[in-house]
Amino acid sequence: MARATVQDVARTAGVSVGTVSRVLNGSPAVSESSKAKVAAAIRQLNYRPLASARDLRRDRTMRILALAKNLYSPVISEVFRGAGDAAALSGYVTLIAPTAGDREREQQLVDMLRNGSVDGLIMFSPTMPDEDVEEMAEQLSVVQVCEIADAEAAFGVSIDDRQAAFDITRHLIRTGGRRMAMIGTRVARSGRLREEGFRRAVAEAGLSPDHMLFTDGDFDFHAGRRLARELLGLRPLPDAVFCGSDTVAAGCVREITDAGLRVPGDIAVAGFDDSIQAEMCVPELTTIRQPAYAMGQLAFEALLARMTEPEGYRRGRTFLPHELVVRDSTNG
Amino acid sequence: MARATVQDVARTAGVSVGTVSRVLNGSPAVSESSKAKVAAAIRQLNYRPLASARDLRRDRTMRILALAKNLYSPVISEVFRGAGDAAALSGYVTLIAPTAGDREREQQLVDMLRNGSVDGLIMFSPTMPDEDVEEMAEQLSVVQVCEIADAEAAFGVSIDDRQAAFDITRHLIRTGGRRMAMIGTRVARSGRLREEGFRRAVAEAGLSPDHMLFTDGDFDFHAGRRLARELLGLRPLPDAVFCGSDTVAAGCVREITDAGLRVPGDIAVAGFDDSIQAEMCVPELTTIRQPAYAMGQLAFEALLARMTEPEGYRRGRTFLPHELVVRDSTNG
DNA sequence: CTCCTTTGTGGAATCGATTCCAAAACGACC
DNA sequence: GGTCGTTTTGGAATCGATTCCACAAAGGAG
Numbered sequence: 001m002a003r004a005t006v007q008d009v010a011r012t013a014g015v016s017v018g019t020v021s022r023v024l025n026g027s028p029a030v031s032e033s034s035k036a037k038v039a040a041a042i043r044q045l046n047y048r049p050l051a052s053a054r055d056l057r058r059d060r061t062m063r064i065l066a067l068a069k070n071l072y073s074p075v076i077s078e079v080f081r082g083a084g085d086a087a088a089l090s091g092y093v094t095l096i097a098p099t100a101g102d103r104e105r106e107q108q109l110v111d112m113l114r115n116g117s118v119d120g121l122i123m124f125s126p127t128m129p130d131e132d133v134e135e136m137a138e139q140l141s142v143v144q145v146c147e148i149a150d151a152e153a154a155f156g157v158s159i160d161d162r163q164a165a166f167d168i169t170r171h172l173i174r175t176g177g178r179r180m181a182m183i184g185t186r187v188a189r190s191g192r193l194r195e196e197g198f199r200r201a202v203a204e205a206g207l208s209p210d211h212m213l214f215t216d217g218d219f220d221f222h223a224g225r226r227l228a229r230e231l232l233g234l235r236p237l238p239d240a241v242f243c244g245s246d247t248v249a250a251g252c253v254r255e256i257t258d259a260g261l262r263v264p265g266d267i268a269v270a271g272f273d274d275s276i277q278a279e280m281c282v283p284e285l286t287t288i289r290q291p292a293y294a295m296g297q298l299a300f301e302a303l304l305a306r307m308t309e310p311e312g313y314r315r316g317r318t319f320l321p322h323e324l325v326v327r328d329s330t331n332g
Numbered sequence: 333m334a335r336a337t338v339q340d341v342a343r344t345a346g347v348s349v350g351t352v353s354r355v356l357n358g359s360p361a362v363s364e365s366s367k368a369k370v371a372a373a374i375r376q377l378n379y380r381p382l383a384s385a386r387d388l389r390r391d392r393t394m395r396i397l398a399l400a401k402n403l404y405s406p407v408i409s410e411v412f413r414g415a416g417d418a419a420a421l422s423g424y425v426t427l428i429a430p431t432a433g434d435r436e437r438e439q440q441l442v443d444m445l446r447n448g449s450v451d452g453l454i455m456f457s458p459t460m461p462d463e464d465v466e467e468m469a470e471q472l473s474v475v476q477v478c479e480i481a482d483a484e485a486a487f488g489v490s491i492d493d494r495q496a497a498f499d500i501t502r503h504l505i506r507t508g509g510r511r512m513a514m515i516g517t518r519v520a521r522s523g524r525l526r527e528e529g530f531r532r533a534v535a536e537a538g539l540s541p542d543h544m545l546f547t548d549g550d551f552d553f554h555a556g557r558r559l560a561r562e563l564l565g566l567r568p569l570p571d572a573v574f575c576g577s578d579t580v581a582a583g584c585v586r587e588i589t590d591a592g593l594r595v596p597g598d599i600a601v602a603g604f605d606d607s608i609q610a611e612m613c614v615p616e617l618t619t620i621r622q623p624a625y626a627m628g629q630l631a632f633e634a635l636l637a638r639m640t641e642p643e644g645y646r647r648g649r650t651f652l653p654h655e656l657v658v659r660d661s662t663n664g
Numbered sequence: 665c666t667c668c669t670t671t672g673t674g675g676a677a678t679c680g681a682t683t684c685c686a687a688a689a690c691g692a693c694c
Numbered sequence: 695g696g697t698c699g700t701t702t703t704g705g706a707a708t709c710g711a712t713t714c715c716a717c718a719a720a721g722g723a724g
Contacts, residue, residue: 003448005680016704021682029702051449052393053680055384056709063449070409071428077404084430093440095427096403098416108425116335117383117395221612250612257614280553280582282589282614337710348674353712361672385710388679 004045013041024049060119064303066096067109068124074246074275075292076124079145082296083122090304092119103127113140120303123147125188141306145299146290147190148317155302155314157295159322161190164288165197167324168270169242171286173205175331177240177268181211183227183252184244185219191244194272198242210238219244224251232259239267240330246271246278249285253329257282268330274323283328291320336377345373356381392451396635398428399441400456406578406607407624408456411477414628415454422636424451435459445472452635455479457520473638477631478622479522480649487634487646489627491654493522496620497529499656500602501574503618505537507663509572509600513543515559515584516576517551523576526604530574542570551576556583564591571599572662578603578610581617585661589614600662606655615660623652 006024010017015034022030023038041047055061064087068076084094095118099106106127113121120141126133130149136142137154148156172180182198185191195212202209211234213227224243228251231238243249249271253263263269263283271278274289298318306313326332338356342349347366354362355370373379387393396419400408416426427450431438438459445453452473458465462481468474469486480488504512514530517523527544534541543566545559556575560583563570575581581603585595595601595615603610606621630650638645 003680006682007680010704017681018683018704018706019702022703025682031702034702048443048447050388050680051444051447052384052387053709054682056382056388056680056711057682059709061384065427071403071412072406072409074404077402077430080403081430081432084432088437093429093444095397095429097425097427098409098413100413100416105420111380112383112425115380115383221608254612254614276553277612280586280609280612282586335710338712339710342674349711350674350713351672354673357712363672366672382710385679386712388681388710389712391679 003050004047006047006049008045009038009041009047012045013037055116059116061117062091063093063095063118064120064122064300065109065112065118066094066122066124067099067106067126068096069101069127070098071096074277075146075273075290078292079124079296079299080122082293082298083145083300084296086297086300087304090300092300092304094300099127101127110136113142120307122299122303141303143299143303143306145295147188149189153315155306156317157298157302157320158190158317159288159290159295160319161193162197162200164272164322165194165242166201167197167322168272168286168288169198169201170205171324171326172240172242172268172270172330173201173207175264175268178207179210179236179238179240180207181213181231181238181241182209182243183213183224183231183241183248185216186214187216187219191219194242194244210234210236219248221247221251221254224248225255226251228252228255232256232261237267240270241267242270244272246273246275246281246285246287249287249329250277250281253281253283253285263329264331270330274325278325278327281329286327286330287325289323289325291322295320335382336379338379338381340377341370341373341379344377345369387448391448393449394423395425395427395450396452396454396632397441397444397450398426398454398456399431399438399458400428401433401459402430403428406609407478407605407622410624411456411628411631412454414625414630415477415632416628418629418632419636422632424632424636426632431459433459442468445474452639454631454635473635475631475635475638477627479520481521485647487638488649489630489634489652490522490649491620491622491627492651493525494529494532496604496654497526497574498533499529499654500604500618500620501530501533502537503656503658504572504574504600504602504662505533505539507596507600510539511542511568511570511572512539513545513563513570513573514541514575515545515556515563515573515580517548518546519548519551523551526574526576542566542568551580553579553583553586556580557587558583560584560587564588564593569599572602573599574602576604578605578607578613578617578619581619581661582609582613585613585615585617595661596663602662606657610657610659613661618659618662619657621655621657623654627652 006017006020010020066080087094097109123144125147133149134151144156146158180202215223253269271285271287274287278285278287338349338352342352398412419426429441455476457479465481466483476488478490512534547555585601603617603619606619610617610619
């Protein structure tokens with residue numbers, strides 16, 4: 001039993017294909033009797049309009065794609081939840097795909113926008129160089145979220161990473177931090193901005209950073225432990241560490257605790273993101289809250305504007321406010 | 333500048349549309365000179381074949397969809413990584429969509445299979461009733477993973493949840509557990525199977541369960557804390573608790589520790605999944621390792637068979653071996 | 665040089681839903 | 695009953711890539 005087509009429905013209902021299509025799309029100019037006949041035929045044949053045929057004719061898919069390196073991140077999943085909810089309100093389906101940081105796979109997914117498989121694209125952490133993002137943004141419906149390339153043509157939503165890192169570092173200093181260390185990443189742009197914010201806050205307090213440790217690879221719990229272990233071997237021992245994410249901070253806290261030192265007594269630790277990891281950690285982490293859900297919503301709204309208005313869409317970046325969340329991993 | 337079509341490319345290259353298409357699809361019967369001319373025209377016009385037109389004609393999309401309630405779960409993301417990698421090897425793109433446990437949104441996503449937006453579907457935790465899964469599986473390319481409905485026609489990959497729960501409960505008893513408690517969920521089928529395994533192991537040891545606590549809603553860190561708090565108010569106080577996930581177990585451990593009791597000294601705690609949470613917890617959790625990546629791979633392979641072979645596909649369920657991982661949250 | 669095979673090419677038909685245009689059906693009103 | 699709107703309908707054209715068929719060109723064998 002092959003798939004039923006609009007022709008089959010028309011024949012069964014005793015009307016024309018035009019009428020069937022009009023019923024399907026809720027056109028007002030259809031008599032009640034036709035509507036009923038068509039509805040009956042559709043049910044009888046278990047008919048569904050074929051997406052590719054509809055998309056071809058209409059020249060849009062009502063689908064968008066959201067790209068990220070990986071899915072297992074509280075911030076990413078929350079951002080995509082916000083974007084997905086906002087998209088649903090406008091009748092769009094949001095699909096998500098991980099790139100695994102692989103250029104080729106990312107390219108393949110971006111091609112889905114180029115070849116019309118989806119109408120728009122939300123990029124979380126592009127692996128491609130900034131110039132490519134810029135070029136894409138000029139011709140295609142793309143917005144960025146959290147990780148924003150320096151691209152004039154593109155729109156992006158994020159917090160002010162530099163300011164946020166500045167704020168939390170200042171908090172570390174205010175609560176007694178003098179020998180300042182940072183564990184971060186330079187792979188992501190946000191990581192570099194956080195480094196800047198950290199350095200600025202330290203300098204402003206008349207101090208200088210004692211230790212800066214970075215990873216080029218994963219930025220997870222194990223990386224946090226590894227770098228913290230390294231840190232504990234250095235002198236002078238820091239009394240405050242700013243970590244680029246909660247997960248890394250949790251690894252750092254764990255390593256410090258295992259070494260017999262106390263957090264925050266001996267070393268204060270600050271995280272970033274205010275994910276569930278911050279609450280799971282003992283002691284609970286002082287961190288920066290990102291309005292991830294709202295960022296996702298805003299990203300979709302900007303994307304919608306880009307998709308529907310040919311030219312008058314928003315460009316540049318928008319910052320959403322972050323918030324310092326003080327918990328027990330820093331001195332009160 | 334509107335999108336270039338195959339016609340435009342043909343005109344620019346001075347060949348026919350047939351030849352362009354043959355070049356695009358790597359047909360061998362094309363001269364080198366035509367190949368070069370077409371390639372040049374494609375580059376010049378920045379041409380990409382339109383997906384909907386191609387899909388319509390070919391009657392397949394080379395895309396599959398993976399559904400789950402939410403994305404922020406180590407098991408889910410690992411399963412989908414396995415499925416995605418396997419799919420990529422066969423030239424398929426894997427798209428992921430969260431249902432948020434919403435029937436309507438789930439239906440909308442399942443419709444993407446019905447209307448040919450994708451060629452196949454991997455379902456993680458269906459919200460729909462088993463009968464619907466069964467009915468879908470009969471006519472459509474669907475496989476299930478981890479959470480498997482009792483559906484004859486469908487294929488599913490998972491571990492043997494009952495046996496795994498049995499194994500870890502037996503370990504709790506072997507290492508001194510007498511007053512046995514469980515914190516679980518009955519919303520998911522796997523949760524019910526784990527309950528069965530727990531009960532069986534307890535009964536087999538000549539004991540009977542002291543406390544069984546379940547949540548109908550979220551099954552996360554906070555739920556773990558809430559149920560553990562409740563548990564600590566009950567008498568007799570348990571000396572061993574089996575939790576249905578690592579995240580819940582982490583919440584449970586946290587609540588017990590905060591109450592001034594020791595894990596595992598006063599109360600032993602076991603988790604499930606061997607996610608990163610098991611390692612982040614203090615003490616690290618004894619748990620059950622699920623071969624999530626392999627489950628994803630296998631799920632895709634079964635799906636591929638279902639999509640390509642009209643009838644001779646696999647049915648029923650396949651169990652992959654689990655593994656008891658002993659750490660510090662249970663007595664040595 | 666002819667005949668036959670191979671290799672390459674052009675172009676029309678096709679996939680299935682939508683949409684536009686023209687025409688039919690239906691009322692209402694005189 | 696005829697005229698003039700207003701609904702409603704039928705059906706052809708369309709979207710863009712693929713594929714099949716027929717035919718042309720090139721090469722090889724005799």
